[in-house]
Amino acid sequence: MAMIAYECPQYKVTVVDINPERIAQWNSKNLPVYEPGLDEIVKAIRGRNLFFSTDIEKGIKESQIIFVSVNTPVKDFGAGAGMAADLQYWEKTARQIRDVSDSHKIIVEKSTLPVKTAQTMKRILTSNNNGVQFDILSNPEFLAEGTAIKDLEEPDRVLIGSSDTLSGLRARDELIAIYANWVPQDRIITSNIWSSELSKLVANAFLAQRISSINSFTALCEKSDADITEVVRAVGMDSRVGDKFLNASVGFGGSCFKKDILNLVYLCRHYGLSQVADYWEGVIRINEYQKQRFVLTMLNAMFNTLAGKRICIFGFAFKANTGDTRESPAMFIAKRLAEEKAELVITDPKALQNAMIDLDGIEGKISYIEDPYEASAGCDAIGVVTEWGLYATLDFRRIYQAMVKPAFIFDGRNILDHKKLFEIGFNVFPLGKPPLTHL
Numbered sequence: 001m002a003m004i005a006y007e008c009p010q011y012k013v014t015v016v017d018i019n020p021e022r023i024a025q026w027n028s029k030n031l032p033v034y035e036p037g038l039d040e041i042v043k044a045i046r047g048r049n050l051f052f053s054t055d056i057e058k059g060i061k062e063s064q065i066i067f068v069s070v071n072t073p074v075k076d077f078g079a080g081a082g083m084a085a086d087l088q089y090w091e092k093t094a095r096q097i098r099d100v101s102d103s104h105k106i107i108v109e110k111s112t113l114p115v116k117t118a119q120t121m122k123r124i125l126t127s128n129n130n131g132v133q134f135d136i137l138s139n140p141e142f143l144a145e146g147t148a149i150k151d152l153e154e155p156d157r158v159l160i161g162s163s164d165t166l167s168g169l170r171a172r173d174e175l176i177a178i179y180a181n182w183v184p185q186d187r188i189i190t191s192n193i194w195s196s197e198l199s200k201l202v203a204n205a206f207l208a209q210r211i212s213s214i215n216s217f218t219a220l221c222e223k224s225d226a227d228i229t230e231v232v233r234a235v236g237m238d239s240r241v242g243d244k245f246l247n248a249s250v251g252f253g254g255s256c257f258k259k260d261i262l263n264l265v266y267l268c269r270h271y272g273l274s275q276v277a278d279y280w281e282g283v284i285r286i287n288e289y290q291k292q293r294f295v296l297t298m299l300n301a302m303f304n305t306l307a308g309k310r311i312c313i314f315g316f317a318f319k320a321n322t323g324d325t326r327e328s329p330a331m332f333i334a335k336r337l338a339e340e341k342a343e344l345v346i347t348d349p350k351a352l353q354n355a356m357i358d359l360d361g362i363e364g365k366i367s368y369i370e371d372p373y374e375a376s377a378g379c380d381a382i383g384v385v386t387e388w389g390l391y392a393t394l395d396f397r398r399i400y401q402a403m404v405k406p407a408f409i410f411d412g413r414n415i416l417d418h419k420k421l422f423e424i425g426f427n428v429f430p431l432g433k434p435p436l437t438h439l
């Protein structure tokens, strides 16, 4: 919404939320999320044509176009628990829009939703016959965290799904007109609503599948003395495959991939497509396997016992350049290590606050230290879990000197200079490459 307001001064954009603290933060000096470039944009246009408010009714009444971006977490109760999308917030919002609206509205689905949600929304909106007309569009968001501003400024594509009735097409054109303020026409594509809803799930499933594919091969490389970096270079140079999004890791995290694939699997099972569901479920199974494998590599390398050992986790965010820890592999790894009775020191430049919340109540000794030198001092091992650029620039000689010997490094992102670390004295365990050890 900030980007729309920034690029389109002729529109007034009001962001409403039920949470007064969040809205107060959006109206303050300290925005509630860390996203490179967002501060500058919000601060430049807040009060000009971008407003944050808790007055949801007024926001609905005054607007012609309403973007619904409420959360759709995985359901944790009843039918479909652990897989289906929890649509309760979505439905409440639809009812509120229906009850408050007294003029024609275009409703834009921004949240990622199961296919055919627009149909449900239409039924709710038109269920009290007050004569108000609604047009529903699907406009999924493809931005990634950490690069959100760039992704919004120069999107690969903007997708708008609509019905093909006259008013549906008119609504679609209104939304096209907004994006056309900064997105080239050939990057704004249209489709029917269901294709649009499904495209978002499919895009995320494909991206996650790439990561699980590479991660599955790290396991094979470790058994066969092949090197995953060399394999990826050779495979990625095939222009049909492409070289992006092929970085081996401890596993993917974030609020989208797992949730969207689980939704997709649920949807397929609902339609009786069990082979399709099993296929995509495999992407998640490999991801869980990869996180577990990281912990087991640590355990094996460190003489099959971690009890009482001090392990420093480099990075808690689910990826670099964000403070977001939702579904972060670090969370799983930290919990598993605590189960092994290791003592943990967590370090991260942006995610320590969230880490403390996530690990609250975990049994064992856990400390949180922002400075990586201080954090790793006195530790037996370092596990690199998030690919923060900062970690590749550290003085590892200094780090090594302050650690307990033998000192271990497990590079779960392959971002460090392994040969150099080995020469310093570390026992180095990269992903998908032979380990370099002095033992």
Ligand code: UDX
Pocket (backbone or CB within 6 Å): 141, 142, 143, 144, 145, 146, 204, 207, 211, 244, 245, 246, 247, 248, 249, 250, 251, 252, 253, 254, 255, 256, 257, 318, 319, 320
């Ligand atoms: C994702 C999609 O990229 C985006 O299009 C969609 O709108 C939302 O979901 P996001 O979750 O913000 O975005 O981050 P993304 O960059 O896709 O990374 C997801 C996870 O995969 C992270 O944990 C990341 O570290 C990991 N990853 C990514 C890898 O392990 N290897 C890679 O090569 C790329």
